[in-house]
Amino acid sequence: MNRRKTYWCGVVAAILLIGTAQAADVIPLGIPAGVRMTAEGVVISSMTEIDTPAGAVCPGEEAGLETGDILQTANGVGIDSSETLADVVHNSEGKPIELVGLRGETNISVSVQPVQSTSGDGYQIGLLIRDSMAGIGTLTYVDPKNGDFGALGHPVTDVDSGARLPLETGSIIPAQVVRVEMGTAGKPGELIGTYDFSTELGKLEDNTARGIFGTLTDTSLYAGQSTVSTAEPEEVHTGDAEILSCVSGAQPKRYAVCIEKVTPDASDCRNLSLRVTDETLLETTGGIVPGMSGSPIIQDGKLIGAVTHVLVNHPDRGYGILINNMLDATG
Structure with a gap:
């Protein structure tokens, strides 16, 4: 029996709970950012x-x-x-x-x-352990009233064990995408980025099963941009949509996707099944690649969710989390 393998975009996601977040007015970002954090303790990555x-x-x-x-x-x-x-x-x-x-x-x-x-x-x-990590991800949204942001749509985890890291301290730092490793069937691609560790864009305050959250201190990231409403689950439907993502440099672009299935009550973050239809993105990345986690998904002028992971054997297809589930994670 053939089984579809999945690969988390950036880091492995954990189980989510469906919540009852209220619609909000936020700014979709799609900006690449470096995620730097230290764990509250150390993680056993492997044993020897x-x-x-x-x-x-x-x-x-x-x-x-x-x-x-x-x-x-x-x-x-x-x-x-x-x-x-x-x-x-x-x-x-x-x-x-x-x-x-x-x-x-x-x-x-x-x-x-x-x-x-x-x-x-x-x-x-005989323990091999990890006490910190750094990687590239995508900022999903920011609330311009207070700078509160959400990103990734899944947790930051230990790359070897898959364990969610309990956050002690963390920050968001500038990043640029300098190279793309294209995804092909059976081999996930990757966004390769550079980081500016001397500058801090914001504080990371929570690492949850439904994303990472904190406060952006650099308002220039979203100054002058217009807000959009977040969609309620019942507003999300199959059909055309867009993702806002950056696969070169630091400025995001819009790419066409098709929402093929909506599962509001999914217990594993797979609320949205999507397929990349944008020829430019397919030619550049092969579809969805690690590092695109958190890319906002826009439909009918509203923010409906964020990209979370890709099907290894079908890199043009992937999954996303509904935005209300991310908002619920902030309490």
Whole structure:
């Protein structure tokens, strides 16, 4: 049986809940931006076996840890970086280490026994972890009254484990698309960007299953632009629409798409099934590629949602989230 594979545009999305957001007047953006954030704890990206005199072992796995777990304390010490955890392990003198953290929304607590490797690198517990990330995405909308923005339409996740990163600090920085790797059947493409880490466009305040949210401090990104209304789910229909996206430089353009199916009650962010019909975009990117996550979807003059991911075997097709689900995530 053939199964359609999906590839999240930028980072993996998680399950959403259908909400009851009120229609709002916002400015669709479609602007590429760098997303920079540090996690509240460290994420187990993968595990590795350690060669010891007694054979190869992975203490973390033997203790019951899993990839995607978030580690927050080690022997009562707050873990804010990979270096902090490495110091605790190095100074353990071989005694068990009590690790506390999260697995999804569930609290976990395990005791890990460090081992010494035959390579002479001191005590280790076999965990490869990540404490921060940076990548390119697309800003979906901004409320000009207060600068509140939404982007991506899915969470920022660990690239290896797929775990949603609990946000500690984050910011939005300028980005430009300098190159496109075209998507083909079975091989997702990608937007390749450059970033200006010396400048901050806004603060990232929440990393949710339905997008990332915060406040833009650089009003020049949307000054003088007109607002549009957000659509209620019952207003969204199959047929012609447009996405606002940037595949070169920093200025977005409108590209034609067709909404082929609307599923307001979908439980996995796949509210909108869409197909790229714009010949220019197809010739440039092959359709939808990672990095286009968050591109606003416009229909009948209203903002109806945002692009979230692409079908790997059909790069001209993808999915989107309804805008009211993004608005609901802001509380």
